[in-house]
Amino acid sequence: MADADLTSALVPPGAREAFGAGEDRLTLSLLRAARDTYPPGSGEWAWLERLVGLVSIHMLREVEGTFALERADAVLDRLGWVGPDLSVLAG
Numbered sequence: 001m002a003d004a005d006l007t008s009a010l011v012p013p014g015a016r017e018a019f020g021a022g023e024d025r026l027t028l029s030l031l032r033a034a035r036d037t038y039p040p041g042s043g044e045w046a047w048l049e050r051l052v053g054l055v056s057i058h059m060l061r062e063v064e065g066t067f068a069l070e071r072a073d074a075v076l077d078r079l080g081w082v083g084p085d086l087s088v089l090a091g
Contacts, residue, residue, distance in 0.1 A: 006081075007088045010034065010047055019089040024059045027089065031055060046075035050083040058086065 012034040018026040035048035053068030076083045 006047060007084065010044055011051075011088060016089050019055070019086075024055060028052065028055050028059070041075055043075065043079045043081050046072040046079070047081065047084060050076065051086075051089070054084075054086050055089075 012030045015027050015030040015034075018024075018030060031048055031052050035045055035052060038045040038048070049068050050072035053065040053072060056062075056065030056068060058065075073083060
């Protein structure tokens with residue numbers, strides 16, 4: 001699946017708006033809820049887990065965010081998927 005397709009399919013409604021408005025906690029809640037609809041270890045789960053990690057780091061929760069990135073990146077690398085960056089929420 002192309003990056004744009006993943007973004008439109010996986011970024012939950014309201015997450016971009018919340019992030020753009022500086023509502024980081026709401027953004028994190030929306031991303032976690034979306035992530036939890038997928039089986040752990042799946043590509044979709046990992047893609048969203050990476051965004052959870054990035055938003056956590058953005059909120060200065062570096063340890064939590066770093067662990068999320070490590071979990072996500074291991075799965076994404078295994079599957080050959082490119083992980084998202086914060087631009088998918090800012091765009």
